[in-house]
Ligand code: HEM
């Protein structure tokens with residue numbers, strides 16, 4: 001009895017370490033990114049590869065996105081320490097050293113790239129690596145610290161997975177997946193700025209020039225509304241070019257109607273709680289929108 005308790009106690013630090021490594025991968029974000037990549041893959045023409053190669057390609061994209069997230073934890077550790085939302089992160093708390101996190105990220109980068117080269121193709125591997133650099137280096141190290149347009153420009157990296165999924169299948173660029181990239185690209189500002197309104201004190205304390213800090217809450221609410229309107233228009237494009245049908249269009253209309261209603265409410269008289277509702281809804285919105293695209297393809 002005593003021995004088994006002792007063994008369990010010895011395993012605890014190992015389990016905590018594993019939990020910390022998982023935490024720096026931003027698993028929930030990566031899962032949604034992989035879903036958008038999967039839809040890009042599913043909408044590609046002439047899907048002829050085996051399901052195993054397709055799954056390996058999605059895993060490669062996910063592993064490289066997780067590597068980008070791990071590097072973000074290292075680069076941002078000083079900022080993370082100053083914000084209530086992020087101060088408990090493993091690297092900020094020094095439960096994981098920067099060296100451990102960087103080795104972990106390097107290992108994932110090598111594994112993810114190898115998977116993509118062999119299961120998909122070189123173009124897909126290069127574009128995914130470019131997205132990693134876009135998020136972990138361009139956005140995190142430069143844009144985030146310099147301009148309130150940080151997430152608009154940096155958002156391109158997070159918007160790339162549908163294109164990556166498509167290219168994993170076809171090995172070539174095409175116009176259609178760029179429409180899906182545009183959807184995630186225009187979705188990102190309402191997604192993030194809603195959270196940034198509710199957490200503006202955090203960003204101000206850490207000296208990060210997020211829009212509500214530099215230009216105020218009212219202007220940010222207006223920008224959220226404008227981007228939500230643009231998103232609504234962009235979401236119709238897949239239907240207009242014949243890439244998707246009525247199932248998608250009907251779902252997009254309902255989801256965008258709800259998103260617009262929340263954005264208007266936030267703009268007119270929203271408080272921080274309302275901003276958090278918009279943030280949480282944005283995640284459900286993108287999830288369901290891409291599920292609708294997927295279902296539409298197969299009905
Ligand atoms: C530059 C672009 C983006 C920025 C700045 C951003 C920012 C954020 C922030 C600050 C959070 C809160 C995380 C936390 O509570 O610790 C968050 C959550 C989340 N984001 Fe984004 N995001 C971006 C793009 C994306 C993209 C492209 C996706 C997926 C396609 C995504 C999916 C999610 C999900 C699923 C969550 C919830 C995570 C959780 O509950 O743990 N984000 N985002």
Ligand SMILES: CC(C)=CCC/C(C)=C/CC/C(C)=C/COP(=O)(O)OP(=O)(O)O
Nearest residue numbers: 029064065068069072128131132135157158
């Ligand atoms: C290879 C590939 C597809 C890369 C995609 C990279 C990726 C994980 C994009 C998601 C964007 C994201 C979670 C931003 C968080 O912003 P933040 O870092 O400012 O937020 P934080 O304060 O929560 O750290």
